Amino acid sequence: MRSLKSDLPPSNSHTLALLHPTPDEKLFIWNLNGQSWRGRLSLPAYLRRETYLENQDFTKDGGITFWILVDTTAQPNLRPILASCESLRKRALIAKGDGQVEEVISHGIGSVFCNPEFRGRGYAQRMIEELGKKLDTWQQVGNMMTSFTVLYSDIGKMFYSRRGWHAFPSSHIALPPVYGQDAACLPAMATQPLYTADLAKLCALDEKMLREELCRPTESERKIRVALIPDVKTMVWHHAREEFAAKEMLATVPDIKGAYIKTSAGDHMWCIWTRTFGSDEASNTLHILRFMIEGERLVRSSETKPIVLEPSNQEKVQAGAALLQAAQLEASKWDMRNVEVWNPSPLIVLAAREIKPAVQVIRRDESSIASLRWHGVDPEERSKVDWVANEKYGWC
Ligand SMILES: CC(C)(COP(=O)(O)OP(=O)(O)OC[C@H]1O[C@@H](n2cnc3c(N)ncnc32)[C@H](O)[C@@H]1OP(=O)(O)O)[C@@H](O)C(=O)NCCC(=O)NCCS
Structure with a gap:
């Protein structure tokens, strides 16, 4: 799979195509990108992790597709791999303001990589352009058009915006871990820990409430509301990643996956989290995958507005603070240096400020930029798209 650089075709050559790697080629790619992405895993452990992750319920049976840009005149296993990436199939919802919600297949793009020896030659650009065309109909029934796809740019x-994936709101709040004795002065509403066995039921409830929310008429200019479904397979895939890393590095597996609380009005609130073991301990982060607040009208869309602090919302702010506090305590147990909530709603920001009044919403410009491509043929439609529940669970 090696090649003299002088033998390489230009990136606009008609002989280049986006194909799928052979098993040996996939291993070659992982060996190469593992040097950048293995973090604190050894390279052999990274290779095992990738195999583990491609065999989860979310990814197996075509859930993940591997793509390579290659010269079609060269032989498989001998051809240089000019660039590589993956797409992950995601269940999604679309509402166009007519009271109907349609379930569709979307895709998330990840692991975009170019061999360091081949960089700067336009191969990554060409690959992304070819991928856009493939994803127009990829895995759609009867060659229907894909509605939208997403990626998270680092x-x-x-x-990516030059190639159709436009940046959407990408912000977060961060809270430090809290150790036992400091927790005493924080809001005292009791939360319940969530375990893997609890997630299927809550995710199903979340999906039901998300569908209902999308059905409601919107006053916004952005009439097309889309959401990735926060289903249990997605959460378990994130957890497979944290569990693999914890087992490898700490010889133990974290079992608490989130926290739950019910308000006096009977509204359910919960957050599901995952531990991200960074390339060094300082970057360890407990990410809230999904922060669910029943009855919150704006489910974290681009259109978040200040909330009205009615008594029911005041209690939700306190309950939100208790959930965040549970996350902070969990973070301290696993040496996570921050708790992050992506695109927090105004209510969650208020909850965080109950704990730490100086909390600011940080807008990211470089890393993990949530980006969405509207594949629909009508260019007018793109400007009307609102990405609802644009939270960490969508990341891949
Ligand atoms: C990002 C990556 C795939 C680009 O590969 P490449 O071969 O340099 O890309 P191309 O030659 O096709 O495209 C070059 C363009 O990408 C831009 N680009 C490349 N690396 C970039 C970076 N790190 N940050 C911002 N832009 C970058 C260049 O500015 C150039 O833009 P231009 O067309 O306006 O001049 C490659 O650097 C890589 O594998 N990096 C490590 C993994 C990674 O970060 N992947 C992206 C995850 S979102």
């Missing part, structure tokens, strides 16, 4: 907004 290289700013320009590279």
Whole structure:
């Protein structure tokens, strides 16, 4: 799979195509990108993790697709791999303001990589352009058109927006871990820990409430509301990643996956989290995958507005603070240096400020930029798209 650089075709060559790697080629790619992405895993452990992750309920049976840009005149296993990436099939919802909600297949793009020896030659650009065309109909029934696809850019907004994936709100709040004795002065509403066995029921309830929310008429200009479904397979895939890393590095597996609380009015609130073991301990982060607040009208869309602090919302702020506090306590147990909530709603920001009044919403410009491509043929439609529940669970 090696090649003299002088033998390489230009990136606009008609002989280049986006194909799927052979098993040996996939291993070659993992060996290469593992050098950048293995974090604190050894390379052999990284290779095992990738195999583990491609065999989860979310990814197996075509859930994940591996793509490579290659010269079609060269032989499989001998051809240089000019660039590589993956797409992950995601269940999604679309509402167009007519009271109907349609379930569709979307895709998330991940692991975009170019061999360091081949960089700067336009191969990554060509691959992304070819991928856009493939994803137009990829895995759709009867060659129907894909509605939208997403990715999370770690290289700013320009590279992908030029190829159709436009940046959407990408902000977060961060709270430090809290150790036992400091927790005493925080809001005292009791939360319940969530375990893997609890997630299927809550995710189903979440999906039901999300569908109902999307059905409601919107006053916004952005009439097309889309959401990735926060289903249990997605959560378990995130947890497979944290569990693999914890087992490898700490020889133990975290079992608490979130926290739950019910308000006096009977509204359910919960957060599901995952521990991200960073490339060094300082970057360990407990990410809230999904922060669910029953009855919150704006489910974290681009259109978040200040909330009215009616008594029911005041209690929700306190309950939200208790959930965040549970996350902070959990973070301290696993040496996570921050708790992050992506695109927090105004209510969650208020909850965080109950704990730490100086909390600011940080807008990201370079890393994890949530980006969405509207594949529909009508260019007018793109400007009307609102990404609802744009939270960490969608990341891949
Ligand atoms: C990002 C990556 C795939 C780009 O590969 P490449 O071969 O340099 O890309 P191309 O030659 O096709 O495209 C070059 C363009 O990408 C931009 N680009 C490349 N690396 C970039 C980076 N780290 N940040 C911002 N833009 C970048 C260049 O500025 C250039 O833009 P231009 O067309 O305006 O001049 C490659 O650097 C890589 O594998 N990096 C490590 C993994 C990674 O970060 N992947 C992206 C995850 S979102």
